[in-house]
Amino acid sequence: MIILAVVSIGIITSYFTIFRIPDSATLIVNTKKNDFHKNSLQCYENPTAAVIDVDSKIDVLVWNIFKQSKNNWQQQLQQYSKHSQLALLQEVSMTEAFKTYTQQSAWFSSHVDAFRVFGTSTGVLTLSTVSPTRACAHIEYEPWIQLPKSGIYAEFKLSDGRKLVVVNLHSVNFTYGVKEYELQLLALAGALKKHQGPIIFAGDLNAWSLERISTIEKQLNEIGLIEVKFEPDNRKEFINGMALDYVFYRQLTVLNAQTPVTNASDHNPLKVTFGL
Secondary structure (H helix, E strand, O other), rough: OOHHHHHHHHHHHHHHHEEEEOOOEEEHHHHHHHHEEOOOOOEEOOOOEEEEEOOOOOEEEEEEOHHHOOOOOHHHHHHHHHOOOEEEEEEOOHHHHHHHHHHHHHEEEEEEEOOOEEEEEEEEEEEOOOOOOOOEEEEEEOOOOOOEEEEEEEEEEEOOOOOOEHHHHHHHOOOOOOOHHHHHHHHHHHHHOOOOOOOOEEEEEEOOOOHHHHHHHHHHHHHOOEEEOOOOOOOOOOOOEEEOOOEEEEEOEEEEEOOOOOOOOOOOOOHHHEEE
């Protein structure tokens, strides 16, 4: 019993040495002035932001970037996001290399400080060519390993006078049943119900079971979201053949949808061009 207790204490101590888990969701933004700072209110606001669409179109990249663990991540990210107004990334590790990339680019970045590994923040990150008028962080804890999965709710101005709401989500993965999975979706879908305009809802939804797919459809169909279809479909699949990454939309037109194949991550990116 004593040996078991010592081992248990050692495991717990090691866990909290490696991981730092926040008490609440925190948003880190880079305002294009090389100014990374936390927003203690969990939200960022800029009512004077410019419109995000170009010629009434919005190019969107959605990609789980696998913590930039592949050497060619930057080259591929630059290639896939070259003409994009939005890049919705999951599993971003805010290393010095990634910070340098965002500082040297023209992106405005919004990053959720979901948890830290040896002091390096990890979570979803939204890159945009202009500042959102509002962006808020959300986290939901994995019930087994207690590491949070994160999401960003952001609002952008459109040239036609409407407001676009964009959700970038990395869904809870390790669960028995869908209770926590549904809670995470409910938190973001509930905010979307208050919005009457166009929506883009995308990310790594870890939709590896029929029960999870049913949960997604129930929540998103209620607010009129439509799934983007890809042909050919090269999205990352679970062992049962079910896709993990999705893009949903409302009050927009899909002009082009692609899933190029890459070796820069364990997920292939999703590229969608929307028309207003």
